[in-house]
């Protein structure tokens with residue numbers, strides 16, 4: 281996780297070393313399978329591993345210590361576990377959460393093939409930070425074959441410097457998630473954009489800049505921006521504390537809208 285004076289990293293490098301730990305053929309590490317009330321009820325596989333290190337991240341410690349957490353599940357077994365949670369809780373939506381789902385490409389594509397054939401599941405929500413989709417048009421093209429997939433790209437910053445300060449990744453990677461949006465438009469994938477615009481995290485001028493960048497890409501995408509609020513999960517508080525940000529000062533303020 282980030283600490284004061286950290287050295288910015290290349291997120292593609294972190295993706296590669298993380299994949300070496302959490303992916304094995306078509307298997308990926310997961311810590312649990314369950315259903316939750318978000319998105320109106322959704323079956324979820326909690327997978328391991330991300331290529332960013334956002335200080336406001338709520339994911340459990342498997343993000344930071346992927347070698348210590350989770351067990352390997354083949355795409356078929358992960359599908360069966362998520363589908364079972366969907367049956368038990370009577371929900372028709374599915375997703376992978378707690379990580380960056382686009383790591384372990386072979387696993388994700390096979391998992392989506394299973395869901396595409398499952399008539400009980402209507403929608404698969406693919407939440408991503410946009411790093412892998414912004415660096416591979418081919419990957420986005422492959423995802424575009426799945427009719428049940430709805431991608432949610434989550435942006436972290438409106439300026440390159442702020443991107444590094446929030447995620448730990450080098451400033452050069454700031455534009456990658458915006459490239460992901462262009463790729464999703466190019467291949468006609470169903471998606472929307474979210475952004476961590478919580479005013480306790482992102483200043484007003486940066487939010488305006490982020491929205492301008494989205495408008496330059498596509499006005500409809502910008503108009504449908506989902507604005508995220510940072511919640512005080514235990515892991516978030518510890519990450520902020522270790523980074524040198526006072527979580528009390530952040531969370532004692534109400535998350536008023538911009």
Ligand code: SF4
Pocket residue numbers: 330331332333334336337338339343378379380409
């Ligand atoms: S907030 Fe998302 S992109 Fe950022 S470190 Fe956590 S899981 Fe990764």
